[in-house]
Amino acid sequence: MSNPQASSPPGGAIAKRASPPVPQPAAAAAPPQALSVRSVEDAEPAEASLLNYWHILVKRKWLVLSVLVTIMTVVLVATLLTPPVYRATATLQIDLETIKVIQTEGITPGEGMSSRDYYQTQYELLKTRALAERVAARLPEELLPSVHESLAPSALARLMGMLRGRPAADPAAVPLDKDRLAAFVQNNMRVEPVRNSRLVRLHFDSLQPGFSATMANTIADAFITANIDRRFDASAYAKQYLEERLQQLKLKLEDSEKQLVEFAQQEGIVSVDEQQSPAAQELQRINESLAAAQQQRIEAEAKLHRAQQTAPEALPEVLLSSIVSQLKNRRTELMSQYQDKLRIFKPDYPAMTQLQGQINEVDQQLGQEISRIKQSVKAEYESARNTESMLASRLAQLKLQLLDLQGRSIQYNIIRREVDTNRQLYDGLLQRYKEIGVAGGIGANNISVVDRARAPRGRYSPSLTRNLALGLLVGLAAGLLLALMIERLDDTIKMPEDVERQFGLAVLGVIPRIRRGSPLAELKNPRSAFSESYRSVRTALQFSTDTGVPRTLFITSSTPGEGKSTTALTLSMHFAQLGKRVLLIDADLRNPSLHHLLSVSNEAGLSNYLSGASRPLRNLCRTRVKNLTCLCSGPLPPNPAELLAGPRMVSLLQLAAASFDQVIIDGPPVLGIADSAILSNLSGGTVLVVESGSTRRGYGRTVLRRLVSARARVLGVVLTKLDPRSQGAGYGYGYYAYAEGAPKKLGHA
Known part of the structure; x- marks a missing residue:
């Protein structure tokens, strides 16, 4: 690399060179019409379409698959560790009314309700603790070991207890009392009404097929017995109540008849009936x-x-x-x-x-x-x-x-009516008492067993196929929800559509992520996807304004590490390839990087001129790229913003524009410092570099507001480090890679 002093063109040469009119700084130019503070503030995300959801799912397919595999594995292990459960079923028929041997309406409490309420009451009676206790009391001793086996913890429960550090207690070690047996019956019994019928299926689940059938039949028999007992108890209660009332009415009838006879004798009344008097x-x-x-x-x-x-x-x-x-x-x-x-x-x-x-x-x-x-x-x-x-x-x-x-006869009629009323009540209660006495011994029942339970041939649960199908559905749903949630929480700029939708700016180009090697290595291959992408950016810049590419072009980003310096260097090289004399200025006086990329000395540069230590364009460095000249940052000054805001920077840009066909400025990031606002105001056009999947939307809006407030002419956005494979199908944007002289398409538009 040549000496900076030797590579710098002499001042006289610059003065004698015929050059086009010197452009004025962008501060004197009119503000851009396509972008304003209001347009940045009003930019809102568009509604997501079905295609966008599909792209999100394809982008995060590995997350969805990971969640699906995890859930399927858990379901498989849990199913294999769960002991088989056998279900036996007994079918009952519950009629609304019993066979009417005699008329005994109103004896039982359920005969006055509607059919829906009646059947719902019967279903709830099947689930009551009283019925469970009746079944537990009728359970023979030889079936108690089966109950202990059903209450024993499964392998899955023991494994979970070991993982928690608290081994599962063995219920078989605790003696079975009435309450535990009743709870066991309630927990393993299921009632399933058959729609549009009077049938109800009574299921019982246990670890033994025969025990399940025995318990289902025992519960059905106990329910029928309980229904008969309930009717008998109601009849017995009614009979006892009627006996007491009959005794009271009998005494009252006798007293009223005595009063009637005595009053008729006192008044000499034979009959007060007009038909018999x-x-x-x-x-x-x-x-x-x-x-x-x-x-x-x-x-x-x-x-x-x-x-x-x-x-x-x-x-x-x-x-x-x-x-x-x-x-x-x-x-x-x-x-x-x-x-x-x-x-x-x-x-x-x-x-x-x-x-x-x-x-x-x-x-x-x-x-x-x-x-x-x-x-x-x-x-x-x-x-x-x-x-x-x-x-x-x-x-x-x-x-x-x-x-x-x-x-x-008025008082006589009153007493006679009382006698008649008492006689009617007495006769009615006496007749009802006789009917209830007969009905109590009939034992009529409106519940019958249609199909008694048999020992099942196969297990009811767990079903490996059903559990895996449910696990598949749950895993897919959980994976999709997690992917959509992460995508919603991720507010970074990822795709060109996000730039246009969020910022209202044109996308000048999309730069793919380099998985292997360095940007300079990719630039050496003019047919690489990386080079092709920047050539498309160069072409877009040539049509960005009515007069073509602005003479001074400022490259910036919102935060460091987004590819700003690489973009500035690559664009400079591509403009130089067109035969233009290009000057690349490293204006990042806080963290310069161009001298590393170009392998040139940074002992003297822009900071020397801005501080008054050298003449304009004295410290230029020639590069290995034809027509490309670089002005490095030089020593880092303590006050970069003050140096850039001074008149010497304006003079430098005027001289550079007069001496070179294209001036590209690699500036610092916008957020946190004022350097970029100053340089964007002095430049003829500003290009914002946004890293895909890294730059947050809020940062981007803040950068645009600062650039607009600085009266910068923002030409568009270059989206860098985009990985087409991670963004889902349909996001290739025309990238091509070349291997062994044959083109290979990486994606499609």
């Missing part, structure tokens, strides 16, 4: 007779008026009288004889006189008979009127008597 019956007869008498009186009165207003001979009674008819016939005969003899004899003739006397006598009899008929009509009227009066008077008397009787 003599006064009521006589009142009814008198009322009927009075109606008939009134009708007769009316008819007699009509006859009397007719007799008074009609000629006697025209009266119907006269016309219908046989005596009057005989007398009239007799008079007609006499008159006929008299007329016949009057032609012969004179009226004073004795025979004629005799006939005339007979005629007069007949007329007299006829008048008497008519008079008698008229008197009979009047007498009939008088009789009917007298009869009506008498009946009306009697009816009034009977009404008074009946009203008096009813008034005196």
Whole structure:
């Protein structure tokens, strides 16, 4: 490497060289229009799509597989260490009502509820501790060893106890009492109602097939017995209650009957029933007779008026009288004889006189008979009127008597109703008492065993296939959730889409991570993926503005170690390959690195000029790359920000822009120091370097806010150290690697 002094072009040469107009610092340029503080603040993450989730899962596939394998291993070990459990099943039929031998409704407490409540009650009765204690009491002694075996800790429990440092206690060493047996029955019994039917399956789990079947049948028999006992107890209780009530009602009925008889004797009441009372019956007869008498009186009165207003001979009674008819016939005969003899004899003739006397006598009899008929009509009227009066008077008397009787019978009726009520209660309770006495001995039951339990042929659990399937599902779900949770908690910039979505900036290029070797080694191979990526960045910079690449280009990042210096060096080399005269300035006066990458001396450089110890562009170093010149940082100054903010830095950039086709500045990180803000303001364009999977979103937004507030012209972002294989399928971005002269595609766009 040549001496810095010898490599520096003389001042006169720079002054005489024909050069294009010197560009002004970016401080005088207009602020960028594509980026502002508001756009940085308003940038929000977009909603995740299904494809994004798929990429996340592919990216973290090893985490998902690790969780899946761990859970599957745990499930497999637990299944193999768990002893086999055998389940026996007995099927019961529970009817809502029993066979009605006699009508005994209301004896048992469950007959008034709905079918749903009734069956739910029966299911809960199967799970009660009372039934478990009944089963435990009926358990024979020869089955107790099976209970001890079922209560013994499994190999898995012993292993877990050993891991915890507390060995599992052996329940078989503790004697079995009533409570432990009942708890054992409850813990191993399962009730499964069959939908839309009256059937219920009763399961029992244990370590022995025969013991499971025996316990299931024992529980079923105990439940049926308990149901019968419950009904019998209810009947016995009802019978005892009715006996007490019958005795009380019997005494009360006797007292009320005595009071009724005594009151009837005191008041002289035979019966207060209107259908049986003599006064009521006589009142009814008198009322009927009075109606008939009134009708007769009316008819007699009509006859009397007719007799008074009609000629006697025209009266119907006269016309219908046989005596009057005989007398009239007799008079007609006499008159006929008299007329016949009057032609012969004179009226004073004795025979004629005799006939005339007979005629007069007949007329007299006829008048008497008519008079008698008229008197009979009047007498009939008088009789009917007298009869009506008498009946009306009697009816009034009977009404008074009946009203008096009813008034005196009020208390009698009260006592009689009490007697009737007591008699009805007594008769009803007596009938119910007899029914319950009969029903108590019938033993009707609405629960029956449809299928008795048999010893199972195979174990019920653990099922290796089912457990592995569940472990697979749980492992996949846990792995996916863990991957998504880690991805959500990871707020770093990983993909170009994150840059565009979070910062609103264009991605100038994506640089792949170098797994082996160094960046300089990759740069030596112009056909490597690393070189191709930076060539795409160079091309993007050429179209970043209307005038092409800014003459002064500032390269920075948010934090150290993101590939800022490598990016600056690589871009300088690629611009130099285009035939441009490129000046690479190491403006990181706090932690310079370009002199290490280029293997040049850093004894003198930028800090010497800024402090006034040398002339501009005096300490330039030629590099091994054609057309590439480097200005190292020089000795580290105590006040870098003050030196960079002085006028000498502006003059240096003006001279460099006039002497070189492209000036690239490798600056310090933005966060924590003010150097980058100063340099970005002085440069014509700023490129932000972001490390994939390392730079946090908050840091990136803070960097952009500082650059925007410094009126920097941010051209875009270079995303470095991206590992396409770790980001999932579909994130190749056109990387190619070349081996033995044949291209090999690393990914696809």
